[in-house]
Amino acid sequence: MIYMIRKHKNLLNYSFDCLKRYRMRTAVILITFLVATTMISAVLFTKDGLEREAELSVDAAPDLTLQYLKGGRIELINSTYVGLVSEIPGVEKVLKRTWGYAGIGQYTFVVVGLDPDGLGYSRGVITSLEEGRFLTPEDEGTGNIVIGKLLAHMLNVRVGDDIILLSESVETNKFHVVGLFSDTSSIYTADMIVMSLSDANKFFSMPEGHYTDLCVYVSPTQDPVSVASKMNSIPNLRILDQDLLLRGYKAAYGARGGIFTTLWTILLVAIALIAFSQAIVVGHESQFEVGLLKTFGFSTLDIIEVRLVESLVLGFFATSLGMLLGFSYAAFLNAPGLVDILLGWAYLPREFRLPVYVSLQSVFSIYAVTVIPLLITTVVPAWLNAITDPELAMRRAAA
Amino acid sequence: MRRIVVLPALAIVFTAALMSLAAYSESQWSNHEYDKNLREILGFPSIAIGTNYEGTRNPLLEVFVRSLYDIPGGYDYIVSSSFIDTPMRLVDFRERTPGFNFTAVKG
Numbered sequence: 283m284i285y286m287i288r289k290h291k292n293l294l295n296y297s298f299d300c301l302k303r304y305r306m307r308t309a310v311i312l313i314t315f316l317v318a319t320t321m322i323s324a325v326l327f328t329k330d331g332l333e334r335e336a337e338l339s340v341d342a343a344p345d346l347t348l349q350y351l352k353g354g355r356i357e358l359i360n361s362t363y364v365g366l367v368s369e370i371p372g373v374e375k376v377l378k379r380t381w382g383y384a385g386i387g388q389y390t391f392v393v394v395g396l397d398p399d400g401l402g403y404s405r406g407v408i409t410s411l412e413e414g415r416f417l418t419p420e421d422e423g424t425g426n427i428v429i430g431k432l433l434a435h436m437l438n439v440r441v442g443d444d445i446i447l448l449s450e451s452v453e454t455n456k457f458h459v460v461g462l463f464s465d466t467s468s469i470y471t472a473d474m475i476v477m478s479l480s481d482a483n484k485f486f487s488m489p490e491g492h493y494t495d496l497c498v499y500v501s502p503t504q505d506p507v508s509v510a511s512k513m514n515s516i517p518n519l520r521i522l523d524q525d526l527l528l529r530g531y532k533a534a535y536g537a538r539g540g541i542f543t544t545l546w547t548i549l550l551v552a553i554a555l556i557a558f559s560q561a562i563v564v565g566h567e568s569q570f571e572v573g574l575l576k577t578f579g580f581s582t583l584d585i586i587e588v589r590l591v592e593s594l595v596l597g598f599f600a601t602s603l604g605m606l607l608g609f610s611y612a613a614f615l616n617a618p619g620l621v622d623i624l625l626g627w628a629y630l631p632r633e634f635r636l637p638v639y640v641s642l643q644s645v646f647s648i649y650a651v652t653v654i655p656l657l658i659t660t661v662v663p664a665w666l667n668a669i670t671d672p673e674l675a676m677r678r679a680a681a
Numbered sequence: 682m683r684r685i686v687v688l689p690a691l692a693i694v695f696t697a698a699l700m701s702l703a704a705y706s707e708s709q710w711s712n713h714e715y716d717k718n719l720r721e722i723l724g725f726p727s728i729a730i731g732t733n734y735e736g737t738r739n740p741l742l743e744v745f746v747r748s749l750y751d752i753p754g755g756y757d758y759i760v761s762s763s764f765i766d767t768p769m770r771l772v773d774f775r776e777r778t779p780g781f782n783f784t785a786v787k788g
Binding site: 295298299301302308334338339341342343344347377379381392394396400401410416466467470471474476497594595596598599602603605606609638639640641642645 | 684685686688689691692693695696698699700702703704706707710713716717718719720721722723724725
């Protein structure tokens with residue numbers, strides 16, 4: 283037993299010594315794996331974070347979102363639909379919502395008008411404010427707004443200030459800031475201007491009795507899908523449930539991340555080939571060494587063990603460090619260069635950081651595509667060397 | 682410490698650090714419920730990215746890029762960018778979006 287432990291300890295020491303002796307091979311593998319895993323982990327961790335953020339938002343979204351469809355396009359929905367939908371068994375509440383976009387400077391902001399019934403219907407206290415307060419039903423039609431950090435920084439406004447926004451119908455609208463969303467909620471609120479429903483309708487010059495969409499809350503005892511199925515006969519209605527929203531967002535972020543992952547997987551294959559080529563070159567150099575070791579009594583398994591330990595050390599060192607660097611690159615630097623691939627035409631306001639989620643699944647996936655190929659590409663040449671007749675190996679190496 | 686064990690020792694340290702980070706991240710995200718009340722009251726399923734592109738916050742369909750939005754006949758949610766998937770391939774779009782499934786039934 284002690285002999286076995288001592289033997290493996292000596293083999294370990296010999297492996298570690300090889301890492302130092304074959305400096306060029308060690309450096310090539312370390313650098314290439316480090317770069318590849320840094321990039322791929324930054325993308326995967328960010329993709330996972332975006333997906334989780336989408337999940338959180340979808341979880342909190344209304345059970346059903348209703349839109350009016352005309353000619354395959356989304357149009358404003360008439361208030362008569364509130365009555366139609368409210369009569370359906372299982373529907374607890376139908377809230378009207380008007381929202382849209384307002385361009386200010388080079389940015390586009392999201393203007394949201396909330397139904398006063400919905401403000402009273404809130405299931406909890408809004409704590410995501412840095413300053414001021416959230417809207418109440420009494421704010422209906424008063425011009426009071428709550429704004430996100432992006433707008434607050436851009437216009438240098440604080441709670442208590444008045445701002446004038448020019449609508450798309452070229453009318454000036456004066457608003458009074460009563461609340462400012464906090465940094466912690468910026469990923470959700472950075473671009474938002476929240477106001478009452480009637481203020482939003484006035485800002486967007488909406489026709490009387492028309493809204494952007496309806497939010498339907500289903501009774502907790504009812505299944506939203508079965509309630510939605512009862513709405514199928516209502517004309518021109520497009521029904522979105524939470525499951526559909528979640529699948530859509532996951533498909534979008536997943537596909538974007540997937541394209542990048544595919545490209546980097548191809549690169550990883552190339553890197554594995556580099557590692558293989560290095561192992562062959564060094565293998566040629568070490569043929570003499572292997573022959574000598576076998577003459578001294580090393581078995582084929584001992585030689586494979588030496589190379590296996592070398593690869594494991596190199597693989598785990600480069601991949602783990604690469605993932606830590608990838609995490610830092612995404613979490614602290616907002617992944618410049620890579621984030622554009624995930625966000626498409628979008629931009630990322632400097633007011634918030636990318637959501638980064640280091641999931642165990644992604645970590646093990648990256649290990650699987652880096653360490654395992656490295657093991658194969660270094661152990662196979664070592665095995666080929668080790669099964670050669672020692673005398674022949676030394677003669678070939680000396681020739 | 683002998684110099685030859687520096688690399689293996691660092692490999693263990695980095696791997697342990699990464700595993701700790703992953704475990705911390707998992708626990709943080711599993712208990713992540715910030716802004717739940719706010720998200721409930723606003724009801725937007727998306728996050729505040731991509732607002733240079735007008736469809737970002739629109740529930741679901743406009744996540745798929747409206748690259749041909751202004752071209753007559755270019756249905757915004759049928760035409761997708763090359764960056765992301767094609768809604769036509771997604772069962773949800775074909776089967777569950779009213780007005781989307783134009784399949785003719787012979788009878």
